Amino acid sequence: MGNATKARSRNCYWFAFHLALHLLFGKEAFAQIRYSVPEEVKEGTVVGNVAKDLGLDITSLTDRRFRVVSGSKDAFFEVNPDNGALYVYKKIDREELCQGSGACLMELKILVENPLEMHHIVVEITDVNDHSPSFPKKEQKFDIGEQTLPGRRFQLHTARDPDAGINAIRTYTLTSNEHFEIDIRQSDEDKIPFLVLKKSLDREQKSKHSFVVTAVDGGKPPRSGTLNVSIIVLDTNDNRPIFTREVYEITIQENVPVGTTIFRMNATDPDEDTNGEIEYSLGNTLRQNVYEIFELDKITGEIIVKGVVDFEENDVYKLDVEASDKGAPPLTGECRVIIKIKDVNDNPPEIEITSLSNTVSEDSKPGTVISLLSVTDKDSGVNGKIIVSISSDGPFELKPSYKENIYSVVTKGLLDREQVSHYEMTIQATDCGEPPLSTFKTLSIQISDVNDNSPQFSQGLDRYTGQIRTLRSFTETDEAEHKLVILVKDNGNVSLSATATVIVKLVEPKEAFAASDVKSAAKVDDEDNVTFYLMITLGSVSVLFLISIIVLIAMQCSKSTDYTSKYLQETNYDGTLCHSIQYRSGDKRYMLVGPRMSIGSTIVPGSHANTLVLPDRRRTSEEAGAELRYSIPEEMKEGTAVGNVAKDLGLDKSSLIDRRFRVVSGSKDAFFEVNPDNGALQ
Template structure:
C-alpha cells in the first residue's frame, strides 16, 4: 500500500476513534496502520509521532520508544522523524496462521510527561502460496450402478493464504460420468466427487481424472490431484451416523484418556458389509491427531495430549465411518469440541514505568508509575482485582482502560519520618479458587528544604575575662537541621543590635561556616560589664519549603 493509502486509512481510523471517544468515554483511541507481508526491512509503516501530534524535536529527550512485547522486534521507531518502519521481514502465515485479521499491537511510550499510546499494525496477505493437496494421487473404489448424485469426499487442497487468496474453486477434467461439488465449511472448501450417470464396470473398469484447485489471487495459483476411480461390484448401503454434527464440551487440562464422545454409525447391510471402521478424515489437522485419539472399532474419542483453552478454544474433527464391503462405503460426520476454561493462570503484574524517587513535598495524586494487570484466562477467571496490601501513603487509581492502574501518592510524605517505602501490590483473579500474584515496588523519598535550623541551647550565657587578646575565639554556637546534604548546610551571622549595643558587630565576629565567635578587641570591665548580642543560623539554601 502506498504512503497516501496508508495515510488515508490512518486518518479515517482516527476520526472513528474521536467519534467513539465522544459517545463512549471508556474507549481509548489508537492508531492503526496496514502493511503487506514480506515487505523489505526499512520500509515505512507510518509516522506515529506526526499522527499522535508529538513534537519531533522532543522525541529523543522523551525517550520515544516501543515497549518490549512478543512482536516488538518486527518494527522499529526512528527517534528523529517519528516514523515506524519494518525491522524484520514478516510472514503473515507464520505470525497469524488461521486468523483472518493479523493485527500486531504495539505499545508506544514517551516520558516527561509519561504517555502510553497503542498502535495496531495489520499485516495484510499477499498471494505467496499455491493450493496443495495432502497427496499427489487419490484412489476411489465405486460399485457399479451406484445411483447418480452419490457423493464421495475428495482430499481438500490447503492454501495458507487467507480471504480471496485462499482456495476459491475446484475444476474437474472433462468427462461424462463425474462432476465436482463443493461444501463450504468454516475453514475450507471440501470437494466431493458426484456421479452424473450410472457406472458400468464391464464397459469401463477404471477412470482417470485430474482435480485442479485454484485460489482467488491475481494471477491465480493452482495445484492438482490425480484421481483414479476403480469400478467394482459390491455393497449397496453406506454407513449412517446418528448425527451429522456432534457438539460436546470438555474442560481444559482434562487428563489423558478422558472419554470425549463415542460415535455411533450403523449399516443396513449384513456380514462384513455392515462392519464399521471409524477414522479421522483425510484432511484432518495435525493438532487434532496430537490432542485426540479415535478407537477405530468402538468409535470412542479420548484425550491424547494437552488440552489448553488459552491455546485452542475449539476443535473441529472431520470423521468417517467405513464399512468392510467391497468396495467399502463411507459416511462423514463432524465433531465440534468446545474447550471450557478453568482458572489455571495466575495474574501477571507489569510495571510500565517506575519513578523510584519521589520528593517529600509531592502533592497527593502524584503519579509514581503505571501498573498493568493481565490474566490469560477468560470470563470471571480472567477478571482481576488489584490492591495495595500495606498501610502506606500510596494508592492505586483505576485507569480508563481495563486492568490499568496508576500508582499515586496519598497524603503527605515526610522524609524525616519515613525515607523509604516497599509497596506490596497483589493481583487476585475472580476464579474459584482464586489465584494471586504479588509484586513489591521500592520507592525512595527524596529530601526538600522543609526544616529550620535549631540551636541546642537558647539563650547562651557567657563569662569573659577582661584584657583578652584581640582576635582570639571566645565562644562557639552550633545549630542542627534535620534536612540532608545541602539542605542541611547552615550559615551563621551576628545581628546588628539596637541602642547602646548596636555597634556590637564592631568588636565581635562569627565564622559563618562553623559558628566560632571571636573578639576583635580586648574588653575592659570598668568600661563594659555586660552586653547582649544575637546570632542567627539560617540555611545556606535560602529557599525554605513549608
C-alpha cells in the first residue's frame, strides 16, 4: 500500500514536470477518438488500439511515457505501452455511472512526451440487460364489492428496471382468469399497469381471487419480475341506490319565495342497515349560480329555493343529483333534475323617446315625423307583447315602423298655432300579461308660428284705426265721385299686403242717402275679396259746409284658407323634429334619421344610397328605417372601432358635427358611441 502511494506520487511529480516543459517548449497535439464498450465486460478487455488510431510509433511509446492522465476517480481504463492498446482496467456498471436512457460517455486524456502531446478519447458505455424488473412490494391486495360494474380500473404497483433503452420494461402480463385483465398506460418513460374488471364478481361463488402480475423487459433474453395480487370480494352493499327516473322535469314560477320546497328526490336501496341509508348531494360540475339559487337536503332529498329565481336571467336550470349509500365501499346513483322557470308578468314595458326638438312648425304637412320611440319588455311570450297608444286631442298619431316595437309620432292633420299653440301627449305602453302592466310618458310639443295670415280690414280704414276722414269741406266744384285705393300690409318677416278700392259719391243736401259702390281687390297669391259699404251724407247750409260724413257702415272680409307663402325663411323653421329617409341601393335598404337637411342637400350616389334633393324646407319629413349589423368579440378594449357607420350609410363626414351625429338609443349602460369626426362606431 505504501509503495503504491509513493509510485503514484512520483507519477504526479513527473506529470507536473512534463506538463511544465510542454507549456514552455512543447505544443498540444489534439485528436479525439471515440470507442464503444458494453458494461460488465471482464477486466483486461481491449477497447481499441489508441496508438495505432493516433498514428504513434509503437516502439517509442515506452520512452515517451505513453499513459492515461485523466478520467473518473476510479480508473476504469488503462493503456498498454507495449502495444498501444486501451483496455478495461476495472469492471464497469453503467447504472452506477449514468442514469436514464441517454448515452453514457466517459472522456479520457492520453499523454505522450518527447515531444509532449495530449489526445482526447471518448468511450461510450453501452447498456446490457443485467437487471431484472422489480416491484416495490411483493404483494398487493384489493377489496372489491361483488356488484362493482365491469370496466372499473384499479391501479397496480409499477415495476422498476435500471436498464435503459430496449432493456427497460416493455410490458406487463396477468395470469389467466375470467374476471380481470390488465391495461397499460404510457406516462413519459414509465408504463403504469391497471387491473380492469371485465366480469362481475359474485362472492357466493368465489370470495377470493389470486393471480400474478409479471413485468417483462425487452432484453435478449428478457428478464422479469412478479407481483402477487389478491382480490377480496365484499358481500355487503351489493346494491346501489336507484332513482325512479333518470331525468326529472319540473316547472316553477319565477319569484317563488325563498325557502320553498319545489321537489323531493326519491331513491331506493334494497340493502339493509347502513348499506341502505342514502345521502343526497349535488354534482360538482354545476354552474356556480345553481348553488346560489337552490340547495339540496342531504337526508330528505328536498330541493329548496335559497335565492331569487328570475326568468329574465335564466329560464332553465339543470341539476345533477347523486344518491350515495353508506356501504363499504359506498355506491352511488345519479339522476338529472331539469327545472323550467315559468315567466310571470313582473316587468312593465319601457319606453324610450328620441326627439331632436320639442318645437314643430305650424305649416308641417300631415305625416311629418315628430318623434321616434321604441318600447321593450323583459318578459317573454304574451307578457312581452306590447300595445302602444297615444292619448291626445291634437292632430297626432302613432305610426309603426317596419321593425317590431319601434314607432313614429307623426302629424295626421294640419296645425294652426293661432288656434292651439301647445300640445301635451301621453304615450302609454301596456303589455298583454295578466294583470297587464303599463308605462306612461309625456311628450310636450310647442307649435312655432309662420306668417300664414294676411291682414284683414275692420270697420275703420285709418292708418292704424282704419277710419277714412275728410281733410276739408266739399264744394260744388269738386267732382261728384272720388276713387280711393286703400293698401294694408303687416309687419311679418315676409310682409303680406291687401288693397281695397273705395268709391265716394257726393250727394246733394236734399237727396236721400245713397249707398256708395265699393270695389276691393287683394294682391296676394290667392285673392282676398273685401266688400265695403259706405254711406256719406253731405249737407250745405248757406255757404255749403260739410255737415256730416258717415263712413264705413259695414265691411265683410273673406279669404281663402289654402294659402302658402312663396317665401322661405333663411333659417331652419322649427317643427320637424327629425328628418327620416327611406331609400334602397341595389338589394340593400337603408334608414337615415337626423336633423333637417338644408335646402338642396344631396346624398351622393355610389355611397350605398340614392340621390335625394329637398327643394323646399317645408317638405314633410318621411319616416325611414335601416338596419346595419356589426359583429365584435367580447372583452375588446375601450375605443376599438366596430365599423364606420357614416360610410356605410353614405353620410358626408364633414357635416356630421353640424347634423348632431350621435347614438340616441340603446341599453341603460352606454357600451357604444360614435365619433362625429370620422363617423366610426366604437
